[in-house]
Amino acid sequence: HNSEIGLIGLGVMGKSLALNFASKGVAISVFNRQVEGVEVDIARNFALEHKEIYDFPWFDDLEAFVRSLHRPRNLFLMVNAGKAVDMVIDSLLPFLEEGDLIIDGGNSHYKDTELREKYLAEKGLHFMGAGISGGEEGALKGPSIMPGGPAEAYERVGELLEKIAAKDKQGKACCTYIGPGGAGHFVKMLHNGIEYGEMQLIAETYHFLKFSKNLQPNEIASLFEEWNKEMQSFLLEISVDILRKKEDDEFLIDKVLDAAKQKGTGGWSTNAALELGVAFDTITAAVMARNISGKKEERVEASVLYGKFEKKGASEKLDQDGLFKAYQAASIINHAIGFELLSEASKTYDWQLNLSEIARIWTNGCIIRSAFMERLAGIFKEHSENLLMNEEISRELKENRKHLVNVVSSALQSNCSMPVMSAAANYFLSFVSAQSSANMIQAQRDSFGAHTYERTDKPRGEYFHSHWSSEDETI
Numbered sequence: 001h002n003s004e005i006g007l008i009g010l011g012v013m014g015k016s017l018a019l020n021f022a023s024k025g026v027a028i029s030v031f032n033r034q035v036e037g038v039e040v041d042i043a044r045n046f047a048l049e050h051k052e053i054y055d056f057p058w059f060d061d062l063e064a065f066v067r068s069l070h071r072p073r074n075l076f077l078m079v080n081a082g083k084a085v086d087m088v089i090d091s092l093l094p095f096l097e098e099g100d101l102i103i104d105g106g107n108s109h110y111k112d113t114e115l116r117e118k119y120l121a122e123k124g125l126h127f128m129g130a131g132i133s134g135g136e137e138g139a140l141k142g143p144s145i146m147p148g149g150p151a152e153a154y155e156r157v158g159e160l161l162e163k164i165a166a167k168d169k170q171g172k173a174c175c176t177y178i179g180p181g182g183a184g185h186f187v188k189m190l191h192n193g194i195e196y197g198e199m200q201l202i203a204e205t206y207h208f209l210k211f212s213k214n215l216q217p218n219e220i221a222s223l224f225e226e227w228n229k230e231m232q233s234f235l236l237e238i239s240v241d242i243l244r245k246k247e248d249d250e251f252l253i254d255k256v257l258d259a260a261k262q263k264g265t266g267g268w269s270t271n272a273a274l275e276l277g278v279a280f281d282t283i284t285a286a287v288m289a290r291n292i293s294g295k296k297e298e299r300v301e302a303s304v305l306y307g308k309f310e311k312k313g314a315s316e317k318l319d320q321d322g323l324f325k326a327y328q329a330a331s332i333i334n335h336a337i338g339f340e341l342l343s344e345a346s347k348t349y350d351w352q353l354n355l356s357e358i359a360r361i362w363t364n365g366c367i368i369r370s371a372f373m374e375r376l377a378g379i380f381k382e383h384s385e386n387l388l389m390n391e392e393i394s395r396e397l398k399e400n401r402k403h404l405v406n407v408v409s410s411a412l413q414s415n416c417s418m419p420v421m422s423a424a425a426n427y428f429l430s431f432v433s434a435q436s437s438a439n440m441i442q443a444q445r446d447s448f449g450a451h452t453y454e455r456t457d458k459p460r461g462e463y464f465h466s467h468w469s470s471e472d473e474t475i
């Protein structure tokens with residue numbers, strides 16, 4: 001054999017990617033370790049099952065697998081993020097030679113990716129962290145791929161990755177070299193942050209309509225379907241199907257437990273925002289909404305303690321158009337916040353991220369694809385400023401801001417929590433206010449800790465300290 005790619009890890013995503021490579025004519029070997037106590041040979045079974053499509057060279061012996069690859073070798077890891085990645089890397093080392101490349105296609109933390117890149121570079125090996133989005137179907141038919149690491153490594157495998165990636169409207173691959181080090185995995189992490197925000201936005205809009213406006217899931221589905229003619233959002237599209245799904249003549253959504261799980265990427269992006277000093281309201285609110293949802297038992301108890309609230313909003317007529325505009329505004333703000341983090345990370349880490357290209361490769365294949373993402377690719381081509389400073393966007397937000405505020409207040413009035421939409425409204429109001437409340441914060445800091453403050457009537461950079469307490473004066 002002389003395979004161009006060797007794929008390790010035949011889980012759901014690994015299998016789909018292997019089939020995708022094979023269907024694009026890329027010679028590929030597959031490996032899965034023998035799982036202890038399990039009789040079946042995963043790699044062999046996979047190869048047998050798909051014999052008609054491609055004669056996969058399959059292996060459960062790592063050395064033979066590595067030997068089946070064209071040199072310098074390109075190895076593609078599709079194993080669970082975390083320790084497994086390091087274990088596989090270490091088990092490969094004895095069989096690798098200078099110039100070989102390992103690509104990690106999992107949702108690894110970008111800092112781990114940077115450490116691994118350094119570790120392997122010392123051994124003369126290349127390492128790339130490639131974010132892959134699109135779930136099982138995306139992996140099979142064309143995902144969005146966000147590869148980061150050494151540019152020379154991308155030069156070698158870029159073409160192969162572009163072959164299996166989704167295509168944008170112009171037919172270009174939804175895969176582009178993101179930047180050095182952990183840039184690829186950082187961008188994937190942020191993709192997931194935006195994903196968390198968009199998911200929660202849909203969830204709380206649904207929740208408001210159901211519990212405050214007494215709409216049935218299929219009625220909400222029809223509304224979302226209408227909105228999606230304009231939004232063309234993948235997440236909204238699957239939400240329509242979800243809301244319509246029936247089991248034994250009842251809506252299945254009503255039987256799904258309201259406690260969300262998460263694997264980390266959303267929270268990691270909040271951590272990154274904290275490190276970089278970026279206001280990250282909507283995405284953080286979405287992560288926190290998942291956290292509190294997980295406390296099901298406590299919430300049930302508290303709902304007994306505090307009793308049922310009157311649903312005041314329920315009697316008011318629903319302003320459907322206003323709700324749509326509020327949803328659109330919040331979604332714009334969520335994207336603005338996400339891209340702001342990318343822009344800050346790019347500056348701090350000197351990654352030279354191309355925001356327009358990142359938006360472009362998110363127009364297809366990935367979970368957050370939408371008509372708005374198409375627009376973003378265009379907007380970021382011309383302007384690199386904060387999205388909310390963009391003329392076209394600001395015109396829309398000026399028009400929609402009152403709806404955003406109205407919907408949030410109506411939801412809170414009707415005792416319906418709306419974490420992401422309120423975070424969007426608050427972020428927006430803070431962003432567009434020349435006067436913030438932080439004069440008080442600075443005065444408090446100076447008062448109790450002599451931390452000093454700057455003055456509006458003196459140049460920036462001059463620091464003052466005052467005695468704030470009336471007692472100070474009488475002493």
Ligand code: 6PG
Pocket residue numbers: 107132133134135191192195261262263264265266366367
């Ligand atoms: C994607 C998804 C994918 C996965 C997330 C879900 O882009 O294809 O983001 O990577 O579904 O890991 O994350 P949670 O389990 O944290 O919701």
